[in-house]
Amino acid sequence: MLTALLVMTGIALLLGAGLGFASIKFKVEGDPLVDKIDAILPQTQCGQCGFPGCRPYANAIAGGEAEINQCPPGGEEGIRKLADLLGREFKPLSEEHGVEKPKSVAVIDEATCIGCTLCIQACPVDAIVGAAKQMHTIIAADCTGCELCLAPCPVDCIAMEPIAETVDTWKWRYPVFQIKQAA
Amino acid sequence: MLRKLFKFHGGVKPQTNKERSTTAPIAPVPLPDRLVIPLHQSVGGHPRPLVQPGDRVFKGQRIGAADGNLSSAVHASTSGIVRDVLPAVMPHTSGLTTLSVVIEPDGEDRWGELERINVRAATPDELRDYLRDAGVVGLGGAVFPSHLKLKPGKEGRLDTLVINGAECEPFITCDDMLMRERAADMLKGISAMRHMLQAREVLIGIEDNKPEALAAVQAAITASGEQGIEALSIPTRYPAGGAKQLIRVLTGIEVPHGRRSTDFGVQCFNVGTAYSIHDALEHGRPLLSRVVTVAGNVDTPRNYDVLIGTPMDHVVRLAGAHPDTDRYIMGGPMMGVRMPAFDVPVVKATNCILVGSPALFPPPPPEMPCIRCGECAKACPADLAPFEMYWFSRAKNFGKTQEYHLFDCIECGCCSFVCPSHIPLVDYFRFSKSEIWAREREKEAADTARERFEFKNLRQEREKQEKAEKLAAKAAATREKVAGEAAPPGATPTAAKPTGGDAKRALIEAAMEKARQQKAQIAPKNTDASTPGVQAEMAAIDARRAALEQPTEPPPPAGQA
Structure with a gap:
């Protein structure tokens, strides 16, 4: 009886020590779920979800504080991916957070720009070049189309232009399946 | 030796x-009223335009400079005036435009100064x-771009140079006619390539x-007397002209997934490329023209x-298109793509203009469900395994299609050709491929944005931290200064430090x-140029103001004034 007790206690202590060691040695920094959610989000950093950037929104989703349908740039596909990842039910995009729009870039009307630098401060990805009282312009390749520069502009010289399709970005259409004729 | x-x-x-288009020799084409030369004609970067509307260009003059190393230059095909540099419809299924140079030929076809080497x-x-x-290219x-392929591998030399004269696609005979008529020049191009690649042997399939083509090439080899070049007859089976398939047939090497043929000491070039390399190196002529087969719904198919x-319609007119023509296909019936218009330009990729009509190419029968018969495999x-890739492409499960090596698909169309359910399998694969590319681009953009x-x-x-530090440092400096001034001379600094x-x-x-001192120092500066009277x-006025500001002082006695 005593031997059995000692053996069991010994095993318990040993395993406890092992687990304790593992929890220190293999500690995971940060929440890996947040990284996975962040990878799905489009990184527009537009704040339409109500959070200051994609990562804070990912944090909120992971913490259960936000719904998965608050990201208009991610669109329906993004919501589906999030629903898959989190095992939640798919929901249509919440209307109060905006609507899905075609991908656009901001364009500054350089003749109207007065060089106030307000848009430069608003740009979340530093995609606007310019200095005080100098003309500003947008680095189209780095613009995420978040529209955050539109509101601060005092002369309304920034417009959103949808990105035109080029031969490099053109996609083959999904083949049409002629069900009626086949039946 | 067999x-x-x-x-x-x-x-x-x-x-x-192929028979009908090989009865007559390659024919020249009269100059059209205008040439539309797209700047982006090869894989890789978009060349920059070097000319402006109104410029006069000579035949062979460079009009687009290669953008980076993975790109290729573009030249004026004849002499004339540049009418426009604008986006024009390109020979691509999408019907999208690309920056093109529009040249109005002057009819002289005069060569510019050629760069020789x-x-x-x-x-x-x-x-x-x-x-x-x-x-x-x-x-x-x-x-x-051919120059990128003309690099010997890590060993500095190549084992086998494979020259592709298989031309397996139906209707197309441009390589056949080129070999029949220009075998000697093509062979010189092959020799130059062999020299650049240090290839041990050359196999022409x-x-x-x-x-006839085989005989012509063999005769040219005998005439040149060069050793280690062999022209081989291979069995006719589509797609024997695919690079990997031809390498397999000629050398027995099977290039595995994710590897290149150069890893196995083999490189493959088309016969037309060999001819244009000869033209460029020997005569200094850039690639300005190519042999194009016009076949299908025409009176006299010809090269x-x-x-x-x-x-394209300028060329097709010569062959006499039938009135029921409803489409042009660039390439053959297996791999070709439908053109968005009849007047799109011939580009370096145009090996064949296949003229189509509803009678010649009837619409495919409706797609039926896949019965997994395995014919496509x-x-x-x-x-x-096309049936597996089809299934996942249809379900838009792109990760799975890649697991089945979708990107090893050469889009040859064999699977669609044999499918008893008439499923356009290649269309599904093209759709999947472009979706995957689009997703990769989006992911890249998202990663950049995140960074x-x-x-x-x-x-x-x-910046916030730096600003705070700067302010703190400044405040400290002022405090020190004030402390120094407040302290009586001779007192120790510690005792003088106010708290x-x-x-x-x-x-x-x-x-x-x-602030007081600054105010006192300020003097109006717009009075320097005033006349003496005004200054007086x-x-x-200043004296009166000063007197008013000090009312405590007694006014001067009137008698003294």
């Missing part, structure tokens, strides 16, 4: 339809740069339905030597004193 040939898996034997004296790097600037259809930029020359966003936050944090409320008061006093008046 060489052992190998077999590739799968393949089909469609009706070849001494092939024997030039280094391989110089030759490659020269070929890039001569716009030489693969003419088999993939239009990959020609399908056995082209005995034409067409200037790049010639509108039997026919696939790339050893893939830039994080960097901006970091930068703002850092708490005293320090604050001292700071405020110092600031007020400074101003002095009197």
Whole structure:
């Protein structure tokens, strides 16, 4: 009886020590779920979800504080991916957070720009070049189309232009399946 | 010596339809009214335009400079006036536009000054740069810049140079006619390539339905007396002209997934490319024209030597298109793509203009469900399982399609050809491929945006901190200064250091004193140029103001004034 007790206690202590060691040695920094959610989000950093950037929104989703349908740039596909990842039910995009729009870039009307630098401060990805009282312009390749520069502009010289399709970005259409004729 | 040939898996034997277009020699094409030369004609970067509307250009003048190393230059195909540099519809299924140079020929067809190169004296790097600037690209259809393929592997030499004269696609005979008529020049181009690649041997693969071409090439080899070059007849089976399939047939090497043929000491070029390399190196002529087969719904199918930029309907008119023509297909019936318009220009990739009509190419029967019969897998020359890839493509499960090696698919069309359910399998694969590419681009953009966003936050944090530090340092410096002034001379600094409320008061006093001094120093500067009378008046006013500001002082006695 005593031997059995000692053996069991010994095993318990040993395993406890092992687990304790593992929890220190293999500690995971940060929440890996947040990284996975962040990878799905489009990184527009537009704040339409109500959070200051994609990562804070990912944090909120992971913490259960936000719904998965608050990201208009991610669109329906993004919501589906999030629903898959989190095992939640798919929901249509919440209307109060905006609507899905075609991908656009901001364009500054350089003749109207007065060089106030307000848009430069608003740009979340530093995609606007310019200095005080100098003309500003947008680095189209780095613009995420978040529209955050539109509101601060005092002369309304920034417009959103949808990105035109080029031969490099053109996609083959999904083949049409002629069900009626086949039946 | 009888060489052992190998077999590739799968393949089909469609009706070849090549006889009619090989009865007449390659014909020249009269100059069209205008040439539209797209600047982006090869794989890789978009060349920059070098000309402006109104410029006069000569034949062979460079009008587009290669953008980076993975790109190829573009030239004016004839002499004339540049009418426009604008986006024009390109020969691509999408019907999208690309920046093009519109040239109105002057009819003189006058050559400009050609850049020559001494092939024997030039280094391989110089030759490659020269070929890039001569716009030489693969003419088999993939239009990959040739100079990038003319690099021997890590060992500095190549084992086998494979020259592709198989031309397996139905209707197309441009390589056949080129070999029949220009075998000697083509062979010189092959020799130059062999020299650049340091290849041990050269194998020219020609399908056995082209005995005349084979005979011509063999005669040219005998005449040149060069050793280690062999022209071989290979069995006619589509797609024997695929690079990997031809390498398999000629050398027995099967290039595995994710590897290149150069890893195995083999490189493959088209016969047309060999001819244009000869033209560039020997005569200094850039790639300005190519042999194009016009076949299908026409009176006299034939091959034409067409200037790049010639509108397709201009060429087709010569062959006499039938009135029920409803489409042009660039390429053959298996891999070709439908053109968005009849007047799109001939480009370096145009090996064939297949004229179509509803009678010649009736619409495909409706797609029926896949019964998983496996015919497509039997026919696939790339050893893939098309029925699996089809299933996942249809479900838009792109990750799975890649697991089945979707990107090894050469889009040859064998699977669609044999499918008893008439499923357009290749359409599904093309759809999947472009979706995957689009997703990759989006992911890349998102990663860049994330990085830039994080960097901006970091930068703002850092700037805030720096500002706070700067302010703190400045405040400390002022405090020190005030303390130094407040301390009586000779007193120790520690004793003089004011504390708490005293320090604050001292700071405020110092600031007020400074402001007072600044105010006193300010003098109006717009009075320097005033006349003496005005200045005297101003002095009197200042004196009165000073007197008013000090009312405590007794006014001067009137008697003294």
